[in-house]
Amino acid sequence: MSLALQTFPTVKDANTALQASGTRYLGGGTLVVRAANEGDVSVSDLVRVADPDLARIAVSGGKVKLGASVTMAAIARHPELAALAPAARAVGGPAIRNMATVGGNLFAPAPYGDFAVALLALDAAVVTADGEMPIETFLAGRDRSRAIVAAVEFSLPRAESFRFLKVSRVKPKGISVLSIAALLQRSADGTVASASIALGCMADRPMRAKAAENALLGCKLTPEEIAPALAAAGEGITPITDPIASAWYRAEVLPVHLGRLLLS
Numbered sequence: 198m199s200l201a202l203q204t205f206p207t208v209k210d211a212n213t214a215l216q217a218s219g220t221r222y223l224g225g226g227t228l229v230v231r232a233a234n235e236g237d238v239s240v241s242d243l244v245r246v247a248d249p250d251l252a253r254i255a256v257s258g259g260k261v262k263l264g265a266s267v268t269m270a271a272i273a274r275h276p277e278l279a280a281l282a283p284a285a286r287a288v289g290g291p292a293i294r295n296m297a298t299v300g301g302n303l304f305a306p307a308p309y310g311d312f313a314v315a316l317l318a319l320d321a322a323v324v325t326a327d328g329e330m331p332i333e334t335f336l337a338g339r340d341r342s343r344a345i346v347a348a349v350e351f352s353l354p355r356a357e358s359f360r361f362l363k364v365s366r367v368k369p370k371g372i373s374v375l376s377i378a379a380l381l382q383r384s385a386d387g388t389v390a391s392a393s394i395a396l397g398c399m400a401d402r403p404m405r406a407k408a409a410e411n412a413l414l415g416c417k418l419t420p421e422e423i424a425p426a427l428a429a430a431g432e433g434i435t436p437i438t439d440p441i442a443s444a445w446y447r448a449e450v451l452p453v454h455l456g457r458l459l460l461s
């Protein structure tokens with residue numbers, strides 16, 4: 198079956214074309230073109246946007262704006278985005294990172310979506326032609342979304358307050374058993390003043406570990422004080438099962454790896 202590709206100068210023009218049945222947006226194509234090659238007949242038309250703004254990284258006044266077409270490779274090598282480089286480098290091997298975009302990662306089902314896990318912990322805003330919305334809201338409704346993501350925006354984390362961990366069985370580029378991102382603000386005495394923890398592979402899309410976040414407040418990052426947060430980490434999770442790991446295994450090892458991340 199043939200696959201038609203149309204290029205538009207603006208998101209607005211492409212948004213109109215995207216409403217036609219069988220039409221999907223083309224980011225880096227690592228998932229959507231693979232699906233078409235593997236015989237997914239629900240995809241007949243692809244649209245893309247040539248606007249160079251979509252491939253722009255802007256870092257200014259502690260705020261970051263990543264255009265949806267920014268690749269994982271571009272993030273990993275950007276001198277001001279060192280805190281995010283581990284999350285970008287977690288996505289596939291070098292060839293995938295050269296193609297894989299921020300916008301596409303937001304739509305990637307588990308076990309993919311490692312960079313989206315980082316964006317969720319950072320409480321990023323997702324920008325479309327209709328305005329912006331919190332990433333948590335976006336992820337909850339992404340299956341119904343027919344709008345092109347133009348960019349994501351978030352506050353640049355300080356390197357010491359942002360932690361990312363991807364657990365995989367095939368090193369260095371296997372898919373995730375699970376991934377965790379945590380943004381932790383601490384008071385002068387070392388107690389956790391605010392915590393945002395996002396999990397990958399603990400549902401079909403990235404999710405926040407809200408019970409663990411609450412249990413961490415006021416704690417010092419010691420094995421004794423984080424124990425209640427680790428015990429709470431499994432609340433609300435419905436891990437995926439795939440050839441890499443079962444849901445049972447993922448749930449069992451989550452507190453182990455969250456503990457390692459918090460104590461690292």
Ligand SMILES: Cc1cc2nc3c(=O)[nH]c(=O)nc-3n(C[C@H](O)[C@H](O)[C@H](O)COP(=O)(O)OP(=O)(O)OC[C@H]3O[C@@H](n4cnc5c(N)ncnc54)[C@H](O)[C@@H]3O)c2cc1C
Nearest residue numbers: 222224225226227228229289297298300301304310311346
């Ligand atoms: C071998 C291999 C290894 C991989 N390893 C990993 C990994 O370790 N971690 C990981 O997270 N992912 C991994 N992936 C999955 C994938 O490469 C990434 O998730 C990537 O970020 C997807 O982005 P893309 O631009 O290629 O998406 P595409 O394939 O272009 O698009 C994916 C979906 O998102 C939609 N979409 C894309 N951009 C937009 C936009 N701006 N607005 C609206 N809709 C949009 C498309 O229409 C499509 O439905 C891997 C893929 C392969 C093939």
